Amino acid sequence: MTKNFNQLRQKMSPTAQQRAQEQTQQLIQAMPLHELRQARGLSQQTLAEILNVQQPAIAKMERRTDMYISTLRSHIEAMGGTLEITAKFSDGDVKISNFSQL
Template sequence: MTGRTPFSELRARMSPASQARATAKSGLLEQEMALAELRRAMKLSQEEIAAALNINQASVARMEKRTDMYIGTLRRFVQAMGGELDIIARFPDRQIRIDQFRDLAAPEG
């Protein structure tokens, strides 16, 4: 309540494209992780993800071992960690965000 806006909040107000540019400039885009690694980096337990997704912990453990899954399933997992999923088709001369799989907030089951 000091009247100052935290950096993280300013950052969150930027458009996805601006965020991507700022992140790329800072070099953070280099990080690559598997899902379990990312979850641990976010200091979240399998139980917490399970609660957010309304599934059990064993299902989260199984998801973290999968080498393929539906985009919608992955999106919900990433959203449960507080993030957003971007699907990018990368070509030598351009990069396109594929927006066809968005806005599928339909709950499972």
């Protein structure tokens, strides 16, 4: 039998509800490129058309973990900083997490 998520959430303690909300916000604020594209309601094909490239180029880009950002990261770290990649939209910012594992 399927249970309504809202009913399950109401049975959680206020502390657990707050913790779940905070975790949800963290997941929304940092995501890989393919999840960001999906969350924005775009298919690979649609994005390829917008960028005037073939769809396989989008798939390849979404799988990449090194786009010559490693050199930039080295320079930033050498200056005592940390490199973060953030996409800014009118409805909020999203930290792109593809590059956090370099």
